[in-house]
Structures are given as C-alpha cells and as structure tokens.
Amino acid sequence: MTQLNGQVALVTGGARGIGRGIALALAQAGADVAIADLERISGGAQQYSTATIGGFTEAQKTVAEITALGRRAVAIQADVRQKADVARMVEETVSRLGALHILVCNAGVVSVASVEGMDEDTWDLTFDVNVKGVFLSCQAAIPVLKTHGKGCIINIASIAGKNGAAGLAHYCASKFAVVGFTNSLAKELAATNIRVNAICPGILRTQMWEYLAETLKKPSESKEDAWQRYIKGMIPLGRPQTPDDIGQLAVYLAAAENVTGQAINVDGGVELH
Numbered sequence: 357m358t359q360l361n362g363q364v365a366l367v368t369g370g371a372r373g374i375g376r377g378i379a380l381a382l383a384q385a386g387a388d389v390a391i392a393d394l395e396r397i398s399g400g401a402q403q404y405s406t407a408t409i410g411g412f413t414e415a416q417k418t419v420a421e422i423t424a425l426g427r428r429a430v431a432i433q434a435d436v437r438q439k440a441d442v443a444r445m446v447e448e449t450v451s452r453l454g455a456l457h458i459l460v461c462n463a464g465v466v467s468v469a470s471v472e473g474m475d476e477d478t479w480d481l482t483f484d485v486n487v488k489g490v491f492l493s494c495q496a497a498i499p500v501l502k503t504h505g506k507g508c509i510i511n512i513a514s515i516a517g518k519n520g521a522a523g524l525a526h527y528c529a530s531k532f533a534v535v536g537f538t539n540s541l542a543k544e545l546a547a548t549n550i551r552v553n554a555i556c557p558g559i560l561r562t563q564m565w566e567y568l569a570e571t572l573k574k575p576s577e578s579k580e581d582a583w584q585r586y587i588k589g590m591i592p593l594g595r596p597q598t599p600d601d602i603g604q605l606a607v608y609l610a611a612a613e614n615v616t617g618q619a620i621n622v623d624g625g626v627e628l629h
Contacts, residue, residue, distance in 0.1 A: 358385070360385040360386040360387040360458075360607065363457040363458060364387065364458070365379075365382045365389045365390070365457065365458035366390045366392065366445070366449045367389060368392045368460065369436075369463030370391035370393060371418055374462055374602050375512075377598070378510075380418070380425075380600075381603025382460075382610065385610070386427070387427065390429070390430050390452070390456075391431050392431075392433075392445050392463070393415040393463070394411045394435050397435070416431045428453055436485060436490075436492060437492075439492055442495075456507075457504060457508065458507070458508045459497040459507070460510045460606060461489065461490040462512040463485060464486045464564075466524070467482065468524065469523065482530050483526070483529075483530055486531065487530050490511050501548075506550060507550040509538075509541070509545075509551070510553055510554070510555060510606055510609050511537070511538045511555075512555055512557065513619055514527075514528075514531040514557060518535070518627045518629060535556070538553065539619070542617030543617065551612075551616035553609050553616060553617065553619070553620065554618070555619075556621045556623065558591065558627075559591065559624075560597050560598060583596075590626055591624040591626055592625035595624060597624060605622055
C-alpha cells in the first residue's frame with residue numbers, strides 16, 4: 357500500500373503492542389514513522405512504580421523493522437506527562453523526518469484497584485499518562501499540522517471508554533475522557549482541515565493484558581485459562597483482536613478525508629455504540 361507516501365507519522369507508546377502494530381501498518385502504507393516511548397516510568401500504579409519498562413529499547417527494535425520495509429524511522433525517548441518532553445518529541449520528529457502529518461496518541465497505562473482501596477498516586481498516574489499525555493501531545497502537534505493545511509490525529513481510547521468495569525474505574529474514566537476530548541477537538545479543528553478520531557480497541561493479548569490476567573484471573577485459573585474465558589465469554593465473534601487490526605484502522609483513518617470526531621470500536625462486537 358502506498359496511500360500514505362510522503363507523510364510522516366508520530367506514534368507515542370509505539371514500541372510494542374498496539375503502538376507497534378500501528379507504527380508498522382503506517383509504514384507499510386508508505387509513511388515514515390517516529391516512535392516515542394519511555395525506558396523508565398515513576399508513579400503509583402502497581403506494575404509501573406519506578407519501573408524499567410524498556411520502551412525506548414523496544415522502540416529501537418521497531419525502528420529496525422520499519423527501516424527494513426524501506427521507510428525512514430526514528431526512536432525518541434519522551435515522557436508524555438511532561439510538557440517539555442512532548443515539545444521536544446514533536447520538534448525532533450520534524451527535524452529528523454522533515455514534517456509531521458499524522459499524530460497517534462497511544463501511550464497508556466492500566467492497573468486494577470477498587471475505588472475504595474485505590475491510592476491517589478494510582479489515580480494521578482492513570483490520568484497523567486492516559487489523558488494529560490493525549491492533551492499535551494495534541495497541543496504540541498497542532499501548530500505543525502496547521503502548516504500543512506490539513507492533518508490527522510488518532511487517539512487510542514478503549515471499549516473501556518464506552519462502558520465501565522469493576523476494578524477499572526480510574527482506567528475507564530480516563531478512556532471516557534479521551535473519547536470526549538476527541539469529539540471536542542474534532543469540532544474545534546474541523547475548520548483547519550485537521551481530522552481527529554479515536555480507536556477503541558477490545559481485548560488484545562498485549563503486555564497490558566498479561567498484567568490484567570494475573571490480577572483478574574480466578575484462583576484456580578492459569579492466565580491461559582483466563583484468556584480463553586474472556587474470549588469465549590465476552591466477544592461475539594469468538595476471537596481476540598490483534599495489533600494489526602488496530603493498525604489497519606489507523607491507516608484508514610489517516611487517509612479518510614471525510615471522517616472526523618468518531619470513536620470506532622475494534623472489538624469483535626463487544627460494544628455496539
């Protein structure tokens with residue numbers, strides 16, 4: 357595919373999982389890609405507390421995959437919670453790849469906690485990455501997109517942004533916020549020909565799922581048993597989604613000149629609105 361030839365995309369959280377799937381799909385469609393990710397993160401959510409997540413190391417591997425496809429790619433280390441980091445991320449994309457036409461806000465965190473038992477740091481980290489990170493990334497990219505007379509922003513939300521779930525109130529609230537932000541920004545930027553949409557993935561077996569499975573599985577279950585239970589019990593089509601599924605929709609949205617303000621599910625029929 358070559359429908360994105362000559363375009364430059366920036367994917368936050370693009371090192372692995374959904375972000376990697378999107379980055380590869382955009383490259384296969386002809387785009388050059390900057391991948392922003394983080395090696396270490398400090399914060400309150402259980403699996404992220406001052407943790408080495410290896411995002412920048414993995415980003416460099418994804419860059420190698422993209423360059424093998426014949427496209428240009430760069431890895432940028434950035435924390436989407438930090439305004440200065442985000443500004444540098446956008447500036448570095450433009451300086452190293454020459455432009456910015458497509459922004460994909462994918463960086464995110466998840467954890468499991470009841471509202472009653474949740475600590476404030478866990479709530480704050482979730483909103484800082486999942487919501488503030490989207491806001492700061494869009495804010496930094498919009499002036500650059502305007503210079504081209506058009507552009508595309510794709511925010512990665514979740515079906516958790518369409519329906520709540522016990523133990524995930526903070527995560528669901530953050531993804532509802534992303535959907536609302538996307539709807540509003542689409543209206544705000546329509547006159548500038550910058551389109552803004554959200555993708556709402558369903559159940560994918562990514563690093564996030566591996567954490568959730570360990571937390572949510574029944575005492576007698578293995579993670580594989582829990583995975584199969586969720587697939588068979590929740591997804592009408594009876595099969596999980598993949599990062600490539602999300603990447604295919606991202607390519608469509610990057611090229612679809614008359615689609616904006618939408619939050620599109622990729623979930624096998626779990627959510628029908």
